[in-house]
Amino acid sequence: MGVDSDDMNEKTAASLSFQVPEPEVRPGETPDFSHVQIPRAGSVPRPPVDVEPSEIRDLAYSIIRVLNRQGEAVGPWAGGLDEEELREGLRHMMTLRAFDARMLTAQRQGKTSFYMQHMGEEAVSCAFRRALEPGDMNFPTYRQAGLLIAGDYPMVEMMNQIFSNEADPLKGRQLPVLYSAREHGFFSVSGNLATQFIQAVGWAMASAISRDTRIAAGWIGDGSTAESDFHAGLVFASTYRAPVVLNIVNNQWAISTFQGIARGGSGTFAARGLGFGIPALRVDGNDYLAVHAVAKWAVERARRNLGPTLIEHVTYRVGAHSTSDDPSAYRPKTESDAWPLGDPIIRLKNHLVAIGAWSEERHKQAEAEIMDKVIGAQREAESRGTLHSGGQPSARDLFEGVYATMPPHLRRQRQKAGF
Amino acid sequence: MARMSMIEAIRSAMEVSMAEDERVVVFGEDVGYFGGVFRCTQGLQQKYGVARCFDTPINESGIVGAAIGMAAYGLRPCVEIQFVDYMYPAYDQIVSEAARIRYRSAGQFTCPIVIRMPTGGGIFGGQTHSQSPEALFTHVAGLKTVVPSNPQDAKGLLIAAIEDPDPVIFLEPKRLYNGPFDGHHDRPVTPWSTHPLGEVPDGHFTVRLGEAVVRRPGKAVTVLAYGTMVHVAEAAAEEAGVDAEVIDLRTLLPLDLETVATSVKKTRRCVVIHEATLTSGFGAELVALVQEECFWHLEAPIMRVAGYDTPYPHAQEWAYFPGPRRVAEALVATMEA
Ligand SMILES: Cc1ncc(C[n+]2csc(CCOP(=O)(O)OP(=O)(O)O)c2C)c(N)n1
Ligand SMILES: [Mg+2]
Numbered sequence: 083m084g085v086d087s088d089d090m091n092e093k094t095a096a097s098l099s100f101q102v103p104e105p106e107v108r109p110g111e112t113p114d115f116s117h118v119q120i121p122r123a124g125s126v127p128r129p130p131v132d133v134e135p136s137e138i139r140d141l142a143y144s145i146i147r148v149l150n151r152q153g154e155a156v157g158p159w160a161g162g163l164d165e166e167e168l169r170e171g172l173r174h175m176m177t178l179r180a181f182d183a184r185m186l187t188a189q190r191q192g193k194t195s196f197y198m199q200h201m202g203e204e205a206v207s208c209a210f211r212r213a214l215e216p217g218d219m220n221f222p223t224y225r226q227a228g229l230l231i232a233g234d235y236p237m238v239e240m241m242n243q244i245f246s247n248e249a250d251p252l253k254g255r256q257l258p259v260l261y262s263a264r265e266h267g268f269f270s271v272s273g274n275l276a277t278q279f280i281q282a283v284g285w286a287m288a289s290a291i292s293r294d295t296r297i298a299a300g301w302i303g304d305g306s307t308a309e310s311d312f313h314a315g316l317v318f319a320s321t322y323r324a325p326v327v328l329n330i331v332n333n334q335w336a337i338s339t340f341q342g343i344a345r346g347g348s349g350t351f352a353a354r355g356l357g358f359g360i361p362a363l364r365v366d367g368n369d370y371l372a373v374h375a376v377a378k379w380a381v382e383r384a385r386r387n388l389g390p391t392l393i394e395h396v397t398y399r400v401g402a403h404s405t406s407d408d409p410s411a412y413r414p415k416t417e418s419d420a421w422p423l424g425d426p427i428i429r430l431k432n433h434l435v436a437i438g439a440w441s442e443e444r445h446k447q448a449e450a451e452i453m454d455k456v457i458g459a460q461r462e463a464e465s466r467g468t469l470h471s472g473g474q475p476s477a478r479d480l481f482e483g484v485y486a487t488m489p490p491h492l493r494r495q496r497q498k499a500g501f
Numbered sequence: 502m503a504r505m506s507m508i509e510a511i512r513s514a515m516e517v518s519m520a521e522d523e524r525v526v527v528f529g530e531d532v533g534y535f536g537g538v539f540r541c542t543q544g545l546q547q548k549y550g551v552a553r554c555f556d557t558p559i560n561e562s563g564i565v566g567a568a569i570g571m572a573a574y575g576l577r578p579c580v581e582i583q584f585v586d587y588m589y590p591a592y593d594q595i596v597s598e599a600a601r602i603r604y605r606s607a608g609q610f611t612c613p614i615v616i617r618m619p620t621g622g623g624i625f626g627g628q629t630h631s632q633s634p635e636a637l638f639t640h641v642a643g644l645k646t647v648v649p650s651n652p653q654d655a656k657g658l659l660i661a662a663i664e665d666p667d668p669v670i671f672l673e674p675k676r677l678y679n680g681p682f683d684g685h686h687d688r689p690v691t692p693w694s695t696h697p698l699g700e701v702p703d704g705h706f707t708v709r710l711g712e713a714v715v716r717r718p719g720k721a722v723t724v725l726a727y728g729t730m731v732h733v734a735e736a737a738a739e740e741a742g743v744d745a746e747v748i749d750l751r752t753l754l755p756l757d758l759e760t761v762a763t764s765v766k767k768t769r770r771c772v773v774i775h776e777a778t779l780t781s782g783f784g785a786e787l788v789a790l791v792q793e794e795c796f797w798h799l800e801a802p803i804m805r806v807a808g809y810d811t812p813y814p815h816a817q818e819w820a821y822f823p824g825p826r827r828v829a830e831a832l833v834a835t836m837e838a
Contacts (some may be wrong), residue, residue, distance in 0.1 A: 085638035100552040108534070195625035195815070246816035254816025257627030273629025274587060275559060308558030310590060336559060344558045412535045469625075469816065477820035484811050491780065495809050501820065 105340035109410060118396075120422055123150035123366075126254075131383045136380040142352035142362035145396055148371035149429050153436035159375040163212075165439040169213065171370050172434060173448060174232040175204040175427045180449075180456045181227070181237060182401075185244055188460070189258075189405045193468035194244050196258045198224050202400035202418065205370040205426035206331055208232040210299070213377035214267065217296045220381035221269045221282035222258050226301055235266045237456065241463035248473030249466040253483070255475075276309030279328070281491055283318045286326035286384070297325040297384040305336020307351055308344040316331065316392070320358035323389035327380040328360070329366065330392070333399035340410040355392035367397030368423040370430045380476020396423065477501040505701045506693045507678045510652035511541045511617070514659035516577060517705050519549050522577060525663060527554045529564055529581030529617075539619060539678060561591035568614045569599050578614045579663050585618035585672060586629045589816055592637070599668040600643030615662045615669045620648070620680050621729050621776050622813055622822055623676035623686065631813040633728075633777035638670040639754045639786065645710055646670045646753040650677065650731040651698035654751055657708030665710060674728040682729055683736035684824035713757035715764065720745035722770035725761060725787050727753065730774045730823070737828035745772075745832055753783055761787075762794040769800040772831050772838075776823060779807035801838035806831045 106114045126146045129138050148160045155161070156424060163171070184198040189197040200207070207228025214220075230240060242249040244258040252262060255470055262270035267283075272278055282300030289296050302312055307330055319326055330351045334341050355362030361383070365376040380391035398421040400441050402409050434440030467473030481488065481496040488496075505513060516523065518525045527545055529537070533556035534826040536543030546554040557564050561582050566577035573795070582588045591692050595616070602612045622631035638646045645660055647669060649655035653674070662669035676682045680692045715803045717735050724734040728808030731749045738745035746764050765771045771791050773784040791803055806823050 102533070102551045102555045104551075250816070255628070255812070255814050257815055260627070273627065274589070305559045308563070310559045310560060310562055336530075337538065338531045339556050339559075343556050346558070406538070412522065475816050477817050480811055480814050480817045480820060481809065492810055495779070499809065499820075 088387045098393070101238060103342040103346070105342060107208050107414055107417070109412065109414055110416055112268070113414045113417040115422050118422060119478050121145055121147065123147040126159070128158035128379070131379055131386065132388055133361070138361055139356055142356055142364060143349055145364050145366050146372050146376055147366040147369050148375060148400035149369045149433055153429070153432035154434060155371050159372060162375050162378055163371065165434070165437070167212070168370070168430065168434055169439065171208060171232075171374070172427065172430050172440070173452065174208040174228065175370070176449060176452050177431065177456065178204045178208060178228050178231045179427060180452050181231065181240070184456050184460055185241070186405065188244070188468070192470060193464070194246065194258045195469055196250055196405055197244065198404045199401045200225055200227060202421070202425065203331065203367065203397045204228055205334055205373050205430070206367045206395045206397060209370045209373035210329065210377045213374055213381045214299065215296075217267070218299065219296065220266050220301065221285065222271055222301045223275075223278070223303055223306070223331070224237055224271055227259065227261070227305065229268055230261060230263060230266060230429065231462050233266045233268070235263050235268070237459040238462050239263075239459055242466060245463055245466075245468040246466030246475065247463065248475060249463070250475055253475045253479045275306040276311040278302075279315035280311045280318060282328070283315045283324050283326050283390075285321050286324040287318070290322070290387075295385065297327065297381060299327045299329060301329045301331065303336060304330060304332040304334070304341045304351055305339055305344045306340045307354065316355065316360060319390035320360055325384040325387060326390045327377070327384055328355075328390055328392045330394045331397065332394050333397050335399050335403070335409075335413070339404045339405060350394060352392060352394035360390050360392050362392040362394070362398055364394045366423055367395030368429060369427040370426060371433070398423065438451075502700050502702055504694045504699050505650045505652045505656070506680070506699070507649070507655050507673070508539060508541050510656040510701045511659055511673065512543060512545070513701065514663070515542065515545060516548070517758045518579065518660055518663045519545065520552060521705060523581060524575060524577045525553070526571065526576055527579050527581070528557050529584050530557055530559050532556060532581050537581060539675065541617070542581065557733060561587055562594050565591040565594040565599065565616060568616070569594060569602065569612055572612045572614050573602070573610050577663060580614065580616055582618045584630050585620045585634060585751065586632045588616075588618055588634070588790060595638070595644070595668070596641050600641050603667065604643060611666060612668045613666050615659070615671050615674060617659075617671045619675040620672040621674045621676055621806065622818060623682060623729065625815060625818055626654045628812040632807040633687065633775065633808065635672055635753060635777060636781060636783045639783050642705040644668055644670055645755065646672065647710060647751065648672045648674065648728040648753060649751060650674070650728050650749050651681065651696070651713040652693050653698045653701050654708050656701050657706050658751060660705065661707040661710050664707070669710070672728070673749060676729050677732075681732050684733040684822065685827070686819055691726070708751065710752045711755040711757055712752065713748050713750045713760040715746060717745065717747040719744040719768065720771060721745060721768055722832060723748060723761070723764040723768045724828075725750060725771065727751065727775070730776060733823070733825050733828055734774060737825040737832060740825055741829035741832045756790070758790060758794065761791065765791055765795040766798045769798050770835050771795070771799070771803045772828070772835055773803060774806040774823060774828055776808050778810045780810050782807055801835050804831045804835050
């Protein structure tokens with residue numbers, strides 16, 4: 083006994099060391115995504131929507147993919163969209179990309195203070211939106227403008243918000259891209275990360291309490307899953323089996339922080355759902371068909387009162403975090419080229435060409451048409467002003483809408499201000 | 502002495518503290534490899550290693566809670582919340598835990614942590630990058646709250662905060678990071694290199710917490726200000742042609758009431774200004790203290806100039822910001838009262 087405990091003392095005396103996860107590579111090194119395990123397209127089974135969550139734990143560690151390298155749609159998750167729907171999806175993604183390009187330039191020209199783009203992630207929000215029904219409600223982050231574009235929200239309105247002009251539906255109050263579009267199933271975007279995730283669950287609980295048929299979709303970035311509100315969302319969704327689809331958009335980065343910092347020792351972000359008994363699926367977020375198919379599956383589960391689903395969309399943030407960011411300071415410049423899941427627009431385009439539903443010429447023509455539309459919308463929006471010139475929201479508006487009825491102290495402040 | 506921006510001065514303070522005391526650790530979102538979105542911690546990880554300067558998951562409650570645990574162990578964490586607007590998830594840890602640990606454990610455990618947070622507006626950041634919630638901290642027993650207005654003070658105060666035995670809320674006016682800003686947003690930005698307070702001592706030096714300073718001597722009226730508003734007050738005094746004495750409080754709690762009262766008893770007039778919303782703002786506390794201490798000396802009601810009681814807007818930033826015109830009007834009104 084005595085000898086043993088001496089031994090043990092020696093063992094416990096070895097000093098601890100602090101461990102911090104590091105990304106595979108840093109600037110100046112060669113991009114390396116060999117650690118990202120990518121299953122063959124079509125290889126992941128499609129369970130029935132009323133499956134027992136415990137039977138599909140594997141899906142939290144795999145990646146559901148439909149489009150293969152040849153541009154064919156294969157496997158059990160294929161076949162949910164017809165040619166016209168696919169062409170429409172392509173147009174939505176191309177529109178979002180053109181929209182982003184124009185707004186980035188507008189920001190550089192000083193027409194707005196700030197912008198956030200979607201480059202590389204267009205399929206996620208564009209495809210998901212098409213799986214919802216009118217009346218369903220999204221609780222998005224700042225990187226899901228595809229929900230608006232694919233939901234036929236007018237681009238001019240988006241630009242009016244971005245320019246904070248006299249026609250801004252949010253009256254100049256909000257930072258650019260923090261849209262709100264209730265009629266289009268798009269909850270007011272918060273600047274505070276993760277708060278919307280549990281709110282989505284609350285909206286879904288309300289729908290169930292009210293014996294409604296509508297469902298909610300929550301959205302969150304990989305980095306933001308670390309926030310406590312993410313975990314609050316999961317536990318409420320689990321406890322009340324809320325009719326909600328919980329989306330994690332894993333674009334590998336949270337500003338300068340690689341996804342390993344938020345993921346920690348969990349194999350994947352989707353796996354976070356398992357402990358809560360929530361079915362958790364990982365999907366190729368750059369595969370329009372796969373995102374749509376998985377979204378449909380999860381939406382149907384929610385609609386049939388079978389409870390929540392957690393979806394991890396595996397994608398890559400090609401651009402900077404925002405116009406205030408320069409990623410070359412923290413990741414190799416060519417990292418996005420090495421991303422193994424490719425570009426969502428090119429992949430859908432190749433698929434449409436492969437099935438004879440699209441061509442290079444039609445693509446070029448569509449590109450030009452879309453750019454014309456975006457430029458037309460921008461011209462219209464700019465005629466109502468941009469951040470520093472032309473029509474502005476009134477300073478009077480600043481005091482409106484804090485409460486349903488303006489209390490006397492605010493009325494006094496406004497009077498004194500002379501607005 | 503070296504010429505520094507406020508960012509460089511803050512970085513220098515952490516560098517000095519980390520060099521002198523290996524218990525000092527620095528962490529927060531994007532703080533490690535990248536060096537912070539405002540670059541305040543740039544180079545610290547390279548110099549002191551990942552165990553002393555590191556990136557955290559995006560969880561403000563976690564950042565502060567972990568800091569409290571480390572302080573209980575015996576380290577001296579100096580953490581960053583990316584914007585003070587994002588501290589709300591950490592508020593429970595700050596208010597219920599950090600602020601009271603010394604008291605509730607009868608000194609068995611203490612909480613020598615610093616929470617650095619960019620504060621204030623002026624960058625078109627909208628309602629989630631512009632707030633000034635200092636009163637939410639000064640209202641809490643057990644916290645100290647510091648707001649520097651220039652690089653020199655920023656360095657001295659931050660080192661003092663890190664060495665302080667109690668939790669310190671360190672609010673960095675982000676509009677001052679790269680140069681003094683007097684509220685004239687339409688004029689060219691001037692860098693700190695041309696400002697005398699951009700001269701920062703090398704190595705270790707402290708500015709004691711709880712000491713205000715007279716930034717501009719005057720006889721006619723006392724202006725109580727801190728952070729960005731110190732510069733606004735100086736500009737307003739010039740423009741109004743009022744011989745105002747501008748006091749830079751530097752530390753809101755503990756407050757240097759002596760410097761404040763001495764000045765007000767001399768000038769017999771007082772204007773209190775801050776960017777934060779008016780109602781229940783720190784200005785209300787200042788007004789109460791000044792009238793308690795100086796009532797029989799006052800020749801005019803004490804006035805406040807503050808942010809309006811609305812969320813911080815985006816497009817109407819300059820209609821909202823309590824700039825030199827509004828402060829000058831208050832100075833003139835006080836003189837005429
Ligand atoms: C509560 C809170 N903390 C910090 C921030 C600052 N911030 C804004 S975006 C961001 C990174 C988010 O990354 P991720 O969730 O992965 O979303 P992505 O930007 O990649 O879409 C951070 C830290 C914030 N907005 N809110
Ligand atoms: Mg991300």
